[in-house]
Amino acid sequence: MRFFACTLFLVILAGFLGVLNLNGQNIPEQNQACLKCHTSQAHTIYNDWTEKEEKRLMNPFYILDTIQLAVGVHQVFSCIDCHSMDYETYPHDGQLKLEPMMTCIDCHGGDPTYEDWQFDRIEEEFQKSVHYELHGDQFSCSKCHSQHYYRATARTSSDLREIVDYSNKMCLSCHDNMTKYQLVSEDAKPQLVDIHNWLPNQELHFRRVRCIECHTEVQDSLMVSHNILRKEHATKNCVECHSANSMLQASLYKYQNLRVRTETGENSQKSILGLFTVKNTQEDFSNEYYVIGASRIPYLNTIFALIFFATLGGIVVHTIIRIIKK
Amino acid sequence: MENGKKLYLYPLWLRIWHGINALGILALIFSGISLHYSDRGILLLDFQSAVAVHNLAGVIVTVSYFLFVFGNILTKNGKYYRVKTKGLPNRLTKQIQYYISGMFKGEESPFPISEKRKFNPLQKYAYIFAMYLFLPILIVTGIALFFPEIIIEQVFQLSGIMLTAVIHGIIGFLTFVFLLVHLYVASMGKPPGKNYKSIITGWHT
Known part of the structure; x- marks a missing residue:
């Protein structure tokens, strides 16, 4: 029994580590530094005013879900492929928050690699939509499609x-x-x-x-x-x-x-x-x-029609004979 | 009919049930065809009306079905639906022969209506199929389609909803065919309108 319990524990542990490893595999190594803070509820920052290291709560909108990140279409990207390289400096410059974000078309537009995805057609259709009509360029792809997690x-x-x-x-x-x-x-x-x-x-x-x-x-x-x-x-x-x-x-x-x-x-x-x-x-x-x-079964309609007309035909013929033999 | 005397074969409760069931089934057939061929035919109901009519008529027919079942349990009417397999093929053959040839030669019905035998064998087993097989299947699959979330998602790699709907459609269609034949066979009284009158007055003459 003890052997069985130990084996079960090891199997579960191996599976758990495997999952962790699998998720880790999909996220580029260079992103680990970013994710160290951006997957945590709190981060440490040096406060120039108090000249002390302080622990602060992370803005919940900036906390990433690594499980979703690891299966998203952009899983192999480095953070700085889309975000400013200046984010490599910590603490980050506050002005960076206002950096214009990349849109889908910035990367995918006019690129034959992504021809099958028809990004340019999507853009064309989107520009006819009520979202674009009311909000113009303010309504970016990311309003619906999270670049981090999209599948x-x-x-x-x-x-x-x-x-x-x-x-x-x-x-x-x-x-x-x-x-x-x-x-x-x-x-x-x-x-x-x-x-x-x-x-x-x-x-x-x-x-x-x-x-x-x-x-x-x-x-x-x-x-x-x-x-x-x-x-x-x-x-x-x-x-x-x-x-x-x-x-x-x-x-x-x-x-x-x-x-x-x-x-x-x-x-x-x-x-x-x-x-x-x-x-x-x-x-x-x-x-x-x-x-x-x-019915989604085309043959069924044919079978129904045959039975219906056979029944109707039988009734008509029987009626005619009844009238004749009256 | 025994010695030409009048027989009271259809008690009031049965006639009320029959009336409700007949109107309900007609509404179900018409709305069912409208749903099945939703994009064809100007003579059919529009989809939303067809859904409403089908749901309402379905509930009415289901409730009235229980009236029929309890009526048959609580009164003598149930005895007309008892299955007797001994000699059944012979009896069915005799009745079929009468319909396809005997009646045209002026022969007497092999199974005349009496107090003990309200239905001829073909009639009896057609009614047993319709009332104790078709209708229960239609009611069960109909309730399932009314609450599709209760349907098993997958049955042997088939979609449960699709299977339920196809069974509902097939049995519904067979009930429609039964109705056509039922209405026609009912016209074989002498005179032809006699049986229609009987199911309204209750008296078989």
Whole structure:
């Protein structure tokens, strides 16, 4: 029993250290100096006025989450790739707080390496959005996409719930957070639940589809539409999603559909055996969607039609014979 | 019918249930088709109305179903639904033969209606399927789709919601087909309107 307990402890410890090491591996060595303070609740600073070392609380907005940092798309970057090199001096110069931050386009714009991500198209679409219309350049990409932690879940995750949750949290980080909301608006934070009262099964919609499904104009040529519409122009037409030709196929399920087509060369729903399966890929898209408005099984409609017309035909023929034999 | 006398086969509670169920099922079929083919047909309900009608009719049919079940437990009406497997294939064949040939030759029904036998064998087993198989499946899957969060996320690598919805759709469609046949077979009285009248008055003549 004791041997078992010791082994279990060692296994857990090894796993824990492994996780720590894994996280550490993704963060460049040169960032460790920054993270020493920027992952702590407190930091020590030499106060020229009192000529003493003092321990101060860290501004909570400047404390980084290394776990999220280690899995974000910019995980391999040095802090000073984006922040001023002057930050290497400690204590930092107070003026640095006003340094203009890099935007996505500063690095990704016009670069063929990132062609697939269509940053320039995203910028173009964003500039049509209500965010840009109301706030101009003040509304930077980072208002929604944290440069520190951003993950391209719509492309990388096979879990639709994660994609939805991740995307909606971006919207809610302002629209359900007065602290951030006041950066862009003088108005009171909108009451999202009340505003969406018209939506049947509201909670389910919030968990299963992204805000942008209704609040953007879907673009065929763009993975995620960035033209956030004014609320008056958001779709309230249920059938746009709840139909055989659901808009969701071109938005929420776009990347999956593209990937499946690339892997199988066709839409796997064409197979009889695939009637109920999600996709014929090795990857398990366990949360294949269903929305009321179509069976998603094209053969079923044909079978329904055949049975219906056979029944109707039988009734008509029987009626005719009854009339003749009367 | 025994010796041409009138039989009181459909008591009031049964007729009330039948009426509510009939209207409810019609509303469910119409709104169900509107939901299933949401982007087709101007004759169908718009999506939001169809959802509202389907939900309301679903609740009404579910409640009235329990009226039917308890009515059958508490009254003699339940005996008409007892399964008797002995000689069943023969009885079904006889009835089918009557419908496809015998009735055109002027033969008498092989299983005439009496106080002991309200339904012919085909009718009886069609009703048993509809009321004790189709409707319970529709009610259970319907309640699950009404509260989709209670549905198991994944059943053997299939989406639980999709599976539930597909079963609901298939059984709903079969119930629609049952209704068509039910309405047609009911017209086989002499005169054709006789059976429709019976289910309103309660008397079989």
